[in-house]
Amino acid sequence: MKFLRVNMSEKSVQFQNVPKGYAGLGGRGLTSVMINAEVPPKCDPLGPENKLIFAPGLLSGTSLVNTGRVSVGAKSPLTGTIKESNAGGTVATALGRLGITAIIADGQAPKGDLSILRIDEKGEASLLPAQAYKGMRTYALAEKLLELYGQKSAILCIGPAGELQVTAASIQATDTDGRPCRAVGRGGLGAVMGSKGLKAVIVDQRGKSADAIADPMAFNEAAKAFAKAIKAHPFTGQMLPALGTAGLVAPVNSLGAFPCYNATKGVLEGWEKISGETMAKIIAERGGKTTHMGCAQCVVHCSNEYVDKHGKYMTASLEYETIWSMGGMTGIVDLDTIARLDFLCDDIGLDTMSTGVAVAVAMDAGKAKFGDSEAAIRMVEEVAKGTEFGKVLGNGPAAVGKHLKHQRVPVVKGQSIAAYDPRGMQGNGVTYATCPMGADHTAGNMIGLYLSGAMDALKPDGQVAASRNSQIGAASLDTLGLCLLVGGALRTPEGGQALLKALNAKLGTNLGPEAMSVFGIKVLQAEREFNRKAGFTNKDDRLPEFFYKEPLPPHNKVFLVSDGDLDSLFNF
Amino acid sequence: MDLDVIEQPARSGFFKNLLMMKVRVKWFGTLNPEFPSYDSEKGLEVELSDGARVKDLLARLRIPEVKGALVAVDGKVLHLEDPLKDGSSVHLLQPVYGG
Numbered sequence: 307m308k309f310l311r312v313n314m315s316e317k318s319v320q321f322q323n324v325p326k327g328y329a330g331l332g333g334r335g336l337t338s339v340m341i342n343a344e345v346p347p348k349c350d351p352l353g354p355e356n357k358l359i360f361a362p363g364l365l366s367g368t369s370l371v372n373t374g375r376v377s378v379g380a381k382s383p384l385t386g387t388i389k390e391s392n393a394g395g396t397v398a399t400a401l402g403r404l405g406i407t408a409i410i411a412d413g414q415a416p417k418g419d420l421s422i423l424r425i426d427e428k429g430e431a432s433l434l435p436a437q438a439y440k441g442m443r444t445y446a447l448a449e450k451l452l453e454l455y456g457q458k459s460a461i462l463c464i465g466p467a468g469e470l471q472v473t474a475a476s477i478q479a480t481d482t483d484g485r486p487c488r489a490v491g492r493g494g495l496g497a498v499m500g501s502k503g504l505k506a507v508i509v510d511q512r513g514k515s516a517d518a519i520a521d522p523m524a525f526n527e528a529a530k531a532f533a534k535a536i537k538a539h540p541f542t543g544q545m546l547p548a549l550g551t552a553g554l555v556a557p558v559n560s561l562g563a564f565p566c567y568n569a570t571k572g573v574l575e576g577w578e579k580i581s582g583e584t585m586a587k588i589i590a591e592r593g594g595k596t597t598h599m600g601c602a603q604c605v606v607h608c609s610n611e612y613v614d615k616h617g618k619y620m621t622a623s624l625e626y627e628t629i630w631s632m633g634g635m636t637g638i639v640d641l642d643t644i645a646r647l648d649f650l651c652d653d654i655g656l657d658t659m660s661t662g663v664a665v666a667v668a669m670d671a672g673k674a675k676f677g678d679s680e681a682a683i684r685m686v687e688e689v690a691k692g693t694e695f696g697k698v699l700g701n702g703p704a705a706v707g708k709h710l711k712h713q714r715v716p717v718v719k720g721q722s723i724a725a726y727d728p729r730g731m732q733g734n735g736v737t738y739a740t741c742p743m744g745a746d747h748t749a750g751n752m753i754g755l756y757l758s759g760a761m762d763a764l765k766p767d768g769q770v771a772a773s774r775n776s777q778i779g780a781a782s783l784d785t786l787g788l789c790l791l792v793g794g795a796l797r798t799p800e801g802g803q804a805l806l807k808a809l810n811a812k813l814g815t816n817l818g819p820e821a822m823s824v825f826g827i828k829v830l831q832a833e834r835e836f837n838r839k840a841g842f843t844n845k846d847d848r849l850p851e852f853f854y855k856e857p858l859p860p861h862n863k864v865f866l867v868s869d870g871d872l873d874s875l876f877n878f
Numbered sequence: 879m880d881l882d883v884i885e886q887p888a889r890s891g892f893f894k895n896l897l898m899m900k901v902r903v904k905w906f907g908t909l910n911p912e913f914p915s916y917d918s919e920k921g922l923e924v925e926l927s928d929g930a931r932v933k934d935l936l937a938r939l940r941i942p943e944v945k946g947a948l949v950a951v952d953g954k955v956l957h958l959e960d961p962l963k964d965g966s967s968v969h970l971l972q973p974v975y976g977g
Contacts, residue, residue, distance in 0.1 A: 540946045544908045545972050553974060556906035560969040562953035572953075583906055583918070730953075754975040757948055759955040794975045860953055 307407050307517050310431055312423060314502040315354060315413030319423070319431045324407050330813065332364030334390040335785030335829050336408055337379025341388050342832040347840035351383035351494075352471055352501040354414035360401070360462065360507065361409075363787015367402015367516045369526065370808050371533045372789045374398050374601035376462070376479070376490075381840070383501075384473040384494035384660075384702060385719040385744040388836040390784065391495055392748075394601035395479035395488040396460035397509055398787050404429040404513035415503025420469075424455065427510040436505040441466050443653045443690070444478045444486040447506065452484050455508055460602075461486065463506035465655025466690045468496035472700030473720075474660040475500065478652055481600040481609065487622040488600060491657040492721060493743060494702075511602075520814030528807035533605055535801035541794045546608035547597045551626035551791070552582030554725070557757055562860045563730025565723065566634040568663075568670035569716045572730045572858045576639035580629055585612070585641055593617045606791060612645045621649035627747060630725035631662025636669060637676030647686060654690045656700065659747070661686060663722035664703040671712035714852050719744035719842075728849055728865045729858040731756060731763045735865050736773035740847045740875045742833035748790055750776035766866040774875050782826030827878060834876060844873050899928050899964035901935070907972035909947055911939040926962065933958040935968065946973050 307324040337359045349355035358380045365373045376398035382389035420436040439447055444465045467475040475496030478486035519525050537543045545553045558564045559577045566574040586596045592613045600609030600623050609623045632647040651658040665682050674681035688696030698709045703722050707715035716723045718738050724747030728735025737750035750773050756763040795801040853865040904921040916922050932949045941947045949956045950969045
């Protein structure tokens, strides 16, 4: 259990034992508690006082399936709030296998100076000069680094967008095939990485020094039961392997809550052309992969490999949120264009969600017509070219709205909404408004509750309580390194019990089911405290005005949850 | 097999319209009731007794409970006991969670 402290001003690396105050924390739990403790809340997010923390989850690196998520945290240059974003791929498992609880990068290299951080299979770390990679896009960079350091390397890297320090810059993570198609997408963490002068982190996957497990036999038993529960659940056992997260296009449109044409309608004309079902059909016909293991330790295999009509690779891990932002919000009902935009964003190192919404705002403002594929591709390529508009687009939808003097900008605390309209799913709107990290799609998503009929998506009643529980649940899962998609399986008695048993067997504890809520609450409290000190108040926990004024067809509702109710969410 | 399952045995022509209704069904996810003539763009027209409920439609299409099928009509989720209306456009979906 060690921290790797990387000082980018002095170019030094140092391991330390995890201090007592951070014991028992992982993933988002660790990043949020540490940022709240060590980062001055009013600091410049692109300056030397911000810290960029990479933390695998508490269960990453063990034999438990679906524990491949790495959390990355910092003060966000996009929102000014605390931020955690996580990605799959192979880094979390690699770090877990080396017993590295977190990498903490602070300070700042001189302007223009670029380094890579390399950790070998013995766990030895070094900062190496990376001027040769300046401006390099992520696919070319990953190929080069895998050649140099071996195919068994897990990579996190930035593209030109991160080096330009635009606030929609992502950190890309390599999948099991070594492609940088997975993303620490939201909140501009790629810009923080660029501001420190760090181009990539490369971790060898062959580590053999994982933290000891307190009760290995009990752990293995629980791990078997856990994997069984995941495979038995229809979402993780059938839907995701067949269609990926793109399987959400049909239900969300069926509920009239798919924000499209810059969030002016809830059903996209022609959505069936870009549904998960259509995507799987196209991929199968063209010889791509409809089922694909993107992340280490995964038994779900929700990823995919999208190919063009000649069978040539276009992109991998084409997700629901990207199909929404690049297809729904822009009105582009063509999967080939969406796949191209997905690849471009991965290669340039941009959040596909913020970028699609930024393009949609530009379209709504008249810069191009909705549905204009070529215009969308041109706009995204401008980010890499560093043109004036490219820099604006790279800074996300709020920047585009300001530049083009356009009022309809669907962001909260500067971060764009996700693929569920607040007027069609009132509870998701509550999460967008109140989440400490801005509008967020993983922090407290209630699509499961609505689709099962357990709650009415269109009424304000009960949404705050449901969002509260959902946010606490998501925060606790985010500390473990678990993929959120297993949430459904975890709600079954078998799945939930297996996870708790595995956690207790790993840590040597005797935690009850309420312990998970305790983790989640602790994380949210640390995040709220940081934000308060950074100057945020309840006034920032609101949606943009148009959600309250413009009814969304087909249900023609506005956002109905009162300010007073929103302010009661964190009463715990 | 299609015809046996979709259409009720012929009733007297005079009373037929009074006792039957039609819905248009599309299915998504990995739901795959075996209907070789199913056109995913047009969906499938299913004739049901007037007053039929969601569970009657699922039984007619022989969708096993283990698939966890959910039904949405006009943008709203219906429960098993809810009645269907003549002329409705019905989407059969599977449970999903965020991502």
